Amino acid sequence: METPLAASNARVKDARKLSRRSARAERRLFLADGPKAVEGALAHALEDGASCVVEVFATIAATEQYAGLAAAARAADVAWSLVDDRALASLSDSVTPAGLVAVCRFLDVPLDSLFAGRVAERGTSEAYRGPALVAVCADVRDPGNAGTVIRTADAAGAGAVVLAGSSVDAYNPKTVRATVGSLFHLPIAVEPDPAAAVAAAQAAGLTVLAADGEGEVDLFDASFSDTVLAGPTAWLFGNEAWGLPAELAALADHRVAIPIHGRAESLNLSTAAAVCLYASARAQRG
Missing domain, CATH: 3.40.1280.10 (SPOUT methyltransferase, trefoil knot domain)
Structure with a gap:
C-alpha cells in the first residue's frame, strides 16, 4: 500500500488553497467533502463528457469503508490518493471529517x-x-x-x-x-x-x-x-x-x-x- 500523503505534501497544500474563494474562481476548482458529495461528484459528467472530479484524497480507513467509491474513481480514471488524518483534516472544514475530499471542476452552466x-x-x-x-x-x-x-x-x-x-x-x-x-x-x-x-x-x-x-x-x-x-x-x-x-x-x-x-x-x-x-x-x- 502506498504511503499516505502528509499535510506538507505539495498536492495537499495546493488543494488546501481551494478553501479560498479567489483560488476557486481562478482555477475553477472546488472541494467536495464527505461520501455523499464524493459519490455525487464521481457520478457527474460535465457537458464535454469529462469527469467532474480531478482527484480524491482519502484516509486509509475511509478507503476501506468506501471501497465502492474508490472502485468508481478507478473506473473513471480519477486519482484516489491516500492521505494521513492530519492532511485530510486540513482539507475539510467539517468538525468531524468523514475521511475523503474530492477536488472537483466547476459545474455551473450558462x-x-x-x-x-x-x-x-x-x-x-x-x-x-x-x-x-x-x-x-x-x-x-x-x-x-x-x-x-x-x-x-x-x-x-x-x-x-x-x-x-x-x-x-x-x-x-x-x-x-x-x-x-x-x-x-x-x-x-x-x-x-x-x-x-x-x-x-x-x-x-x-x-x-x-x-x-x-x-x-x-x-x-x-x-x-x-x-x-x-x-x-x-x-x-x-x-x-x-x-x-x-x-x-x-x-x-x-x-x-x-x-x-x-x-x-x-x-x-x-x-x-x-x-x-x-x-x-x-x-x-x-
Missing part, C-alpha cells in the same frame, strides 16, 4: 442553457419541454441556506437552481456540504443580475412567482394551485434578512405569500423555499 429545450413562448399552445420548476435565489448570503435550497429543489424534482445577484458562492465548502450531494444532481447557474434571471425564465415560458410575505396571492388558494402552480414555474427567493427588493418582486408575474397561522413573524428562507417548491411539485404532478 443561464441561457437552462432553457435551451423550450419550445413555446408563454401563452402558446405548444408543449413546454424545458425545466418545469426552477428556484432562483437572489442575494442569498448564508451558505447553509443556499445549500439547503439546492437540496430541497433537488428533492422536489426541480429542473434547475439559479444563484443570482450577490448570492453566496455555490462552491463555498459549507454550501457544498449543505447540499448533501444535490449540487451534482441538477443544473446550477450563476447570474450576476437577478432581473436577467427573471427575464430569462419568463422568456422561456415559465411563470415567475416571488415568495413575498406581503404578496397578493395566497399560496394555498385552490384556484391558484390548479392553474398557475400546475404550469411551469420559477420561484424567486430573496435575502434572508430583508427579502426581495420591491423593484425585483415587481418583475414577477405574481407575488405569493405563505399564510402564517400562528404568532411567528415569518418563516426562514429554506423553510419557505421548501413549502413553495413542494406546492409547485404537488400541483404539477396532479
Whole structure:
C-alpha cells in the first residue's frame, strides 16, 4: 500500500488553497467533502463528457469503508490518493471529517442553457419541454441556506437552481456540504443580475412567482394551485434578512405569500423555499 500523503505534501497544500474563494474562481476548482458529495461528484459528467472530479484524497480507513467509491474513481480514471488524518483534516472544514475530499471542476452552466429545450413562448399552445420548476435565489448570503435550497429543489424534482445577484458562492465548502450531494444532481447557474434571471425564465415560458410575505396571492388558494402552480414555474427567493427588493418582486408575474397561522413573524428562507417548491411539485404532478 502506498504511503499516505502528509499535510506538507505539495498536492495537499495546493488543494488546501481551494478553501479560498479567489483560488476557486481562478482555477475553477472546488472541494467536495464527505461520501455523499464524493459519490455525487464521481457520478457527474460535465457537458464535454469529462469527469467532474480531478482527484480524491482519502484516509486509509475511509478507503476501506468506501471501497465502492474508490472502485468508481478507478473506473473513471480519477486519482484516489491516500492521505494521513492530519492532511485530510486540513482539507475539510467539517468538525468531524468523514475521511475523503474530492477536488472537483466547476459545474455551473450558462443561464441561457437552462432553457435551451423550450419550445413555446408563454401563452402558446405548444408543449413546454424545458425545466418545469426552477428556484432562483437572489442575494442569498448564508451558505447553509443556499445549500439547503439546492437540496430541497433537488428533492422536489426541480429542473434547475439559479444563484443570482450577490448570492453566496455555490462552491463555498459549507454550501457544498449543505447540499448533501444535490449540487451534482441538477443544473446550477450563476447570474450576476437577478432581473436577467427573471427575464430569462419568463422568456422561456415559465411563470415567475416571488415568495413575498406581503404578496397578493395566497399560496394555498385552490384556484391558484390548479392553474398557475400546475404550469411551469420559477420561484424567486430573496435575502434572508430583508427579502426581495420591491423593484425585483415587481418583475414577477405574481407575488405569493405563505399564510402564517400562528404568532411567528415569518418563516426562514429554506423553510419557505421548501413549502413553495413542494406546492409547485404537488400541483404539477396532479
